[in-house]
Amino acid sequence: MKQSNISWQSVKTLFRLDLRSRKDATTELSHKDKAMNVMNFIFGVVIYAMLVAGIYFFTNMFVKRAGLSLEHFLSVSNLLTIGVSTIIAISTVVKNLYMNGDNELLFRFPVSGTEILIAKSIYCALHNFVVTVLLTLPFHIIAGAIAGASVGYYFGSIAMIIFQSFLPFFIANLVAIPVMKIVNLIKNQFLLVLILIIIAICGCFVIYMNALSSVLGYLADNRVNFFADPTIKAKIIEFANNSYPINLYAFVLVGGTEVVWRHPALCFVYLLLMNGAFGVGAYFTTTRCYYSTILCGIESEKESLVKVHKTNKVRSVFGTLLNREFFLIFRSFNYSFQYLAMACAAPVMVYYCNALASAMGTKSVGTTIVPGLTLLVIIIFVTIIVSFASTSISREGNVFYHTKIIPVSYTTQILTKLFLYGIVGTASVVLCCVTVAAAFVPEAGGALLTPLDVGMIFLICELVVLAETCLSIWADIKSPTFNVSGDGELVAANKNVAVALFVGIFTAILYGVFAMVFSFQGLTLGKMTFDMQPAEVYGILAGVSGAILIASACMLFVNLEKRYQKIVP
Amino acid sequence: MLTIKNLKKTYPKSDRLAVNDISFELKPGEIFGFLGQNGAGKSTTIKCLTGILPFDSGTIEICGYDITTDPIKAKMEMGYVPDNHSVYEKLTGREYVNYVADLYKVSLEDRQARLDHYLDLFRLRFAVDRQIKAYSHGMKQKICIIAALIHEPKLWVLDEPMMGLDPQSTAEIIAYMREHCRKGNTVFFSSHNLDLVKKLCDRVAIINDGQLIDMFDLKNNEENKANLEERFFKITGTYEKRLFEDYASQESEDMRPELPTEEDNNDNKPTDEVEG
Numbered sequence: 126m127k128q129s130n131i132s133w134q135s136v137k138t139l140f141r142l143d144l145r146s147r148k149d150a151t152t153e154l155s156h157k158d159k160a161m162n163v164m165n166f167i168f169g170v171v172i173y174a175m176l177v178a179g180i181y182f183f184t185n186m187f188v189k190r191a192g193l194s195l196e197h198f199l200s201v202s203n204l205l206t207i208g209v210s211t212i213i214a215i216s217t218v219v220k221n222l223y224m225n226g227d228n229e230l231l232f233r234f235p236v237s238g239t240e241i242l243i244a245k246s247i248y249c250a251l252h253n254f255v256v257t258v259l260l261t262l263p264f265h266i267i268a269g270a271i272a273g274a275s276v277g278y279y280f281g282s283i284a285m286i287i288f289q290s291f292l293p294f295f296i297a298n299l300v301a302i303p304v305m306k307i308v309n310l311i312k313n314q315f316l317l318v319l320i321l322i323i324i325a326i327c328g329c330f331v332i333y334m335n336a337l338s339s340v341l342g343y344l345a346d347n348r349v350n351f352f353a354d355p356t357i358k359a360k361i362i363e364f365a366n367n368s369y370p371i372n373l374y375a376f377v378l379v380g381g382t383e384v385v386w387r388h389p390a391l392c393f394v395y396l397l398l399m400n401g402a403f404g405v406g407a408y409f410t411t412t413r414c415y416y417s418t419i420l421c422g423i424e425s426e427k428e429s430l431v432k433v434h435k436t437n438k439v440r441s442v443f444g445t446l447l448n449r450e451f452f453l454i455f456r457s458f459n460y461s462f463q464y465l466a467m468a469c470a471a472p473v474m475v476y477y478c479n480a481l482a483s484a485m486g487t488k489s490v491g492t493t494i495v496p497g498l499t500l501l502v503i504i505i506f507v508t509i510i511v512s513f514a515s516t517s518i519s520r521e522g523n524v525f526y527h528t529k530i531i532p533v534s535y536t537t538q539i540l541t542k543l544f545l546y547g548i549v550g551t552a553s554v555v556l557c558c559v560t561v562a563a564a565f566v567p568e569a570g571g572a573l574l575t576p577l578d579v580g581m582i583f584l585i586c587e588l589v590v591l592a593e594t595c596l597s598i599w600a601d602i603k604s605p606t607f608n609v610s611g612d613g614e615l616v617a618a619n620k621n622v623a624v625a626l627f628v629g630i631f632t633a634i635l636y637g638v639f640a641m642v643f644s645f646q647g648l649t650l651g652k653m654t655f656d657m658q659p660a661e662v663y664g665i666l667a668g669v670s671g672a673i674l675i676a677s678a679c680m681l682f683v684n685l686e687k688r689y690q691k692i693v694p
Numbered sequence: 695m696l697t698i699k700n701l702k703k704t705y706p707k708s709d710r711l712a713v714n715d716i717s718f719e720l721k722p723g724e725i726f727g728f729l730g731q732n733g734a735g736k737s738t739t740i741k742c743l744t745g746i747l748p749f750d751s752g753t754i755e756i757c758g759y760d761i762t763t764d765p766i767k768a769k770m771e772m773g774y775v776p777d778n779h780s781v782y783e784k785l786t787g788r789e790y791v792n793y794v795a796d797l798y799k800v801s802l803e804d805r806q807a808r809l810d811h812y813l814d815l816f817r818l819r820f821a822v823d824r825q826i827k828a829y830s831h832g833m834k835q836k837i838c839i840i841a842a843l844i845h846e847p848k849l850w851v852l853d854e855p856m857m858g859l860d861p862q863s864t865a866e867i868i869a870y871m872r873e874h875c876r877k878g879n880t881v882f883f884s885s886h887n888l889d890l891v892k893k894l895c896d897r898v899a900i901i902n903d904g905q906l907i908d909m910f911d912l913k914n915n916e917e918n919k920a921n922l923e924e925r926f927f928k929i930t931g932t933y934e935k936r937l938f939e940d941y942a943s944q945e946s947e948d949m950r951p952e953l954p955t956e957e958d959n960n961d962n963k964p965t966d967e968v969e970g
Contacts, residue, residue, distance in 0.1 A: 313825075431786075431824050431825075435788065435822075437788065437792050437795075437802060437805055437806050438792060439792075439795075439796065439801070439802045439805075440792075440796045441796070442796060442797055442799075444796075445792075445796035445797060449782065449785065452784060452789070453782060453785075456784040456825075457784065522780075523778065523780035524780045524781060526741075526744075526746045526776060526780065527780075527781075527782075529745050530745055530769060530772075530774050531769065531794075532766045532769040532770040532797060533766070533797055534765075534766060690745075690748050693706070693747060693748075694746075
């Protein structure tokens with residue numbers, strides 16, 4: 126790529142174009158849009174406030190409880206924030222520089238590849254800077270406040286965070302090209318992608334739940350200070366001392382001078398050299414490979430699966446509809462992630478959530494609430510999976526006409542979808558129940574559940590899954606939104622998904638609370654006390670679920686042909 | 695083969711009749727052209743007769759089966775090629791054709807023989823085991839056509855079928871339309887290409903603003919062939935002498951119609967064989 130003749134005016138125009146394309150197309154917003162924007166902003170602020178609160182507890186735990194020095198704490202927290210920033214930066218660089226659909230469009234303009242690269246890189250750098258600041262600043266300020274740092278520390282922190290923001294950006298630019306190569310390599314390996322997604326989901330969830338468990342444990346019992354244990358403290362200090370080169374940032378800011386090479390000035394030189402090396406490497410890698418990589422991306426966009434088994438096969442009508450429905454989900458990264466991966470990962474999530482909730486609940490209330498908690502947790506996770514059915518018609522997108530012209534009744538077509546979603550939902554419920562049975566029924570697991578509990582939880586959850594599936598499909602038949610992107614996939618989840626999630630979670634809470642309240646102490650209303658045996662509680666819930674299932678199946682199938690015929694794409 | 699009687703269709707949230715009291719009948723063995731400007735009601739009529747759109751009143755019968763009361767049997771006799779070439783892009787060409795063949799209950803022997811024939815006819819064998827998302831515009835159109843023909847439908851409905859096709863494939867489709875009709879089947883297609891319609895169709899209907907204005911024979915009727923463009927331009931209210939002369943001058947000498955006079959220019963009314 127030629128380096129000369131860069132028009133900074135073009136770079137500025139491209140950058141502004143990039144920024145504008147991320148905003149709404151219209152400048153005149155309706156009151157509803159403005160209200161939504163305000164709500165989104167408030168929601169964002171609340172989420173960030175929760176993050177800051179979490180950081181406060183985390184920092185308090187290390188600095189106050191464990192008595193870690195600021196230097197060691199910042200070494201650990203910087204490792205965390207730089208790690209997260211780097212992951213976000215890689216994602217931003219890959220999406221904006223290499224995967225963005227506007228690359229082909231921009232190449233048609235009279236601008237050079239270098240100008241496009243610079244304009245997009247400015248956006249990525251700014252994005253990375255904001256992320257780094259938002260993540261790192263609370264750690265520095267809170268740690269400084271708890272440790273009673275001087276005013277100079279806070280000014281130094283700001284300078285250090287700005288300096289710190291370069292590293293994730295440089296690493297992202299170095300890593301993005303190999304990441305793109307891997308993405309291109311595995312994009313049609315659907316099973317491999319699915320397995321990788323499942324592993325990633327389970328891994329992230331396990332890490333998250335373990336961290337949450339530690340924090341909640343700390344909050345629940347202040348007397349037992351895990352971090353005050355001298356052995357644990359020594360291990361953390363050893364880890365902080367060995368977390369090169371990230372700990373150098375902390376040494377620059379608050380490093381002691383007892384060891385010569387930890388002198389702040391010297392550490393700064395090390396960091397400068399390291400950043401320089403990464404920066405030069407990123408510069409040469411990106412400028413040399415950017416153009417060829419996106420050209421390769423544009424050229425390989427149409428690369429697709431080539432089937433090796435070139436035979437024609439006869440299937441029944443039901444079988445062929447089922448086969449098509451499954452492959453349209455399986456061969457889509459988004460749909461695989463939303464549905465199949467979540468269904469496979471659900472047992473792991475249920476196990477960890479249930480273990481944590483049971484541990485917390487048993488401590489505060491008693492073991493009698495565990496069946497109710499298990500019911501609540503399983504229904505919540507299964508609801509997330511089942512909500513996918515609420516796009517079953519919308520996902521047909523541009524090919525919806527096909528469902529109208531084929532010589533198959535709409536009832537059969539809907540039954541096929543219901544069958545597939547029912548099978549996946551049932552499989553997920555079975556796996557979840559087997560997992561909780563294996564974990565909580567034996568004596569070793571605390572015998573928190575009985576076989577009767579597990580059997581009835583399975584029955585109730587299964588009835589709820591089928592009812593929710595029927596209702597989700599019914600809702601999508603009632604108001605589908607065929608808003609699909611170029612590759613035929615839904616642009617965004619429609620309102621039916623939100624409604625399905627809300628109804629499912631509401632049901633889960635209702636069922637869970639009902640089971641917990643009556644299994645714990647019964648309910649007293651005035652002079653009347655409703656005290657029930659577990660079998661009675663399960664009987665009522667199963668009966669209600671059965672009635673809901675019958676009602677939802679009627680809603681779905683009565684007059685289905687007429688209602689479906691009215692859908693106009 | 696196809697009987698449409700008093701078809702009326704209004705779109706929701708619209709007062710305008712997209713199709714207003716259309717009636718016509720298609721005979722076995724004929725190629726029928728359906729002409730009209732953009733938005734005249736061609737695609738709406740086709741979508742009603744294929745079962746895609748519900749309609750307000752009237753009846754549509756395909757091979758004697760009513761599309762409303764007996765839709766499965768009616769659809770079984772029909773093959774449809776849409777104008778937007780939308781197919782399941784995540785399936786391979788072979789998977790898609792097999793899927794359609796399964797739905798129409800085509801035996802393994804028949805589908806193998808037909809698929810082989812069409813793959814060679816449309817030169818698509820090299821791509822049939824690739825995902826359709828990798829296909830070009832024309833290749834998608836070809837796989838739609840193959841899927842529509844895999845069950846040898848008695849009524850073959852095509853909505854602007856030649857769009858995006860290379861000349862070779864266009865010629866193959868024209869040849870196959872004729873072959874399909876020789877077997878006693880019927881082809882019903884909409885088009886903007888008057889020259890193609892003139893050369894290919896046995897009969898033609900012109901629709902304007904939702905109403906069927908004109909319907910006449912082209913087979914063995916050189917006068918109607920010669921007047922097709924003029925009739926079309928006048929019916930659709932787009933007649934302008936200068937434009938018409940330009941259009942007509944592009945036609946081959948033997949097909950060129952007599953240029954209209956100044957008087958004709960002021961007269962926009964359709965002349966004969968008006969139905970519906």
